[in-house]
Amino acid sequence: MKSIRFLGAAGTVTGSKHLLTSDGVRLLVDCGLFQGAKLWRERNWQQLPIPIESIQDIVLTHAHLDHTGYLPRLVRDGFRGPVYCTAATAELCAILLPDSGRLQEEDAAFHARHPGTSSHQPAVPLYTEQDAQQALALMRTLALEQSLALGPQARLTLHPAGHILGSCFADFLLGTGGDQRRILFTGDIGRLDHGNTQALAAGPARVDAVDYLVMESTYGNRRHPDVDIAPQLAQKLRTALERGGVVVIPAFAVERTEKLLFLLKHLLEAGQIPRVPVHIDSPMAIQAMEVFIAHAQDLDADTRGLIARYGSPHQWPELHFDSTPEQSKALIAAAGPFIVLSSSGMATGGRVLHHLARRLPDPRNLIVFVGYQSPGTLGELIRDGHNPVYIHHAPIAVQAEVAAFEQFSDHADDEELLRWLGAFTHPPRATFLVHGDPDAAQALQQRIATTLGWKVEVAAWLQEVPLT
Ligand SMILES: [Zn+2]
Structure with missing residues (x-):
């Protein structure tokens, strides 16, 4: 049977x-x-x-x-x-x-x-x-x-x-x-x-x-919104960065991060956002990026075009891979403006928790969600306006601006x-x-x-x- x-x-x-x-x-x-x-x-x-x-x-x-x-x-x-x-x-x-x-x-x-x-x-x-x-x-x-x-x-x-x-x-x-x-x-x-x-x-x-x-x-x-995400995202990023804020993007190290990086690079080169440092605080991101570049033939035509145009993210001067614990700690202490991508994407664990705990209480900062937030996750609570939220068992006041873009799904x-x-x-x-x-x-x-x-x-x- x-x-x-x-x-x-x-x-x-x-x-x-x-x-x-x-x-x-x-x-x-x-x-x-x-x-x-x-x-x-x-x-x-x-x-x-x-x-x-x-x-x-x-x-x-x-x-x-x-x-x-x-x-x-x-x-x-x-x-x-x-x-x-x-x-x-x-x-x-x-x-x-x-x-x-x-x-x-x-x-x-x-x-x-x-x-x-x-x-x-x-x-x-x-x-x-x-x-x-x-x-x-x-x-x-x-x-x-x-x-x-x-x-x-x-x-x-x-x-x-x-x-x-x-x-x-x-x-x-x-x-x-x-x-x-x-x-x-x-x-x-x-x-x-x-x-x-x-x-x-x-x-x-x-x-x-x-x-x-x-x-x-x-x-x-x-239904995924049928609008071009780039202008909205650029406007949110620009406003936060111009007020000296730190932009925290909880993003899964595989796929979502790579996708976002090309969009950010595009916005930077088009002059739509200030030329600030972009940090990838993930020990896995460098390796994941290498797998992506090695399998470029499996990617869609648009992405192959972006790789042809902008080259490998490893070569971009504004991009920093912060893979050691010391680099991560330095980033958590650093003053804005800059953008940091870190996992996990639903803020259920990983280094992004430290960035959120540090940046959520400051209204100059911006938290951007770019993926599905499962019910009960910290990502869902922050996205839906809960305040305070609990990180590592400590209450954290949510004063930062929060934005969510489901188009990245x-x-x-x-x-x-x-x-x-x-x-x-x-x-x-x-x-x-x-x-x-x-x-x-x-x-x-x-x-x-x-x-x-x-x-x-x-x-x-x-x-x-x-x-x-
Ligand atoms: Zn999946």
Whole structure:
């Protein structure tokens, strides 16, 4: 019997983990970390409801931690099988996963020094940098559109998803003859319309027919504003920098940072913002930038044009990579005006917390959010006007100006998702919506059911669905 069981990213946008079972096949599609509110993060500490040794293979759709960040834990708990992904995903994971392990170790050390601040006693890391290195050793790269046999009755093919560099759809052909079924997991789907968002990855592949579809729904109830972001962003930046402010941009080190850098460079060269230093306070950013430049052929035409025009960001005189802890501390003490990009993008951890704690209380400063802010994250609280907010258990007054630009999203919006589905020549037997907050997933379900007339349901956590 074939089935899918949703072990994560059901009812939320994090923790992507889907178990696909068929004759002689048992594999996980994505192995993500739950992030955001405590309710979700606690699930990282719960035993998976299946024996880990029974999982034969793992397929990763892309490098974001909500799709890969649980892999080191699974390896620590005994997983030894191959992990299939694209080469760019493997290279980005080699940056992200060890860093995630280091952060887990630092968090555990912090909680050990401050008894009572952790719900786990003793305070131990979910996994370590060493566990992450072991996970990386299991990775096997697969080229896009190259089919791979996962046993006699299963084939895997990866198609471009257009979400971030290296992102793909995982397309499975299970069984033989009349029992053969095609099952497609989208992972995260990139934008169909790049407009002025300076998206980096080229768009998602068209798909025309599958038997079962497991699809993301992050922006299932929202439309990306159809306006050029550059003038608004430039005006906000100019005003803040001219009053001597520091601009803090919480941005994920992979993709979002690279995208923003090219836009900032463009605004600087066009004279639309003052020529101030731009700092990237992230130990991972230099490495991530190198992966991007190395895979420039996979980027969209606009981005290739920007690289041709402005060269590698490593050569830009106004750009500073602050990768050592000392450089980071100096930046936190420094006076404006300047711009700093630092992760994490939802302000759930990382160096950006120190920048926010320092800059939020000063009304000259500007905080700019450029990505999705999951409910319960510090990023969401600041964006929605909470005051004070708590950083490292201390109350911080929010006096700085706050702006949010969702146009930077790497996810298709509701209209784009519907348009992507519009290429199907037959409806799937069933479509399951994952990776969305409940409102977004339900809204998309209604849209698909009424517009296309498809059988579509919102996946529930731990639910198992038979594939007939
Ligand atoms: Zn993603």
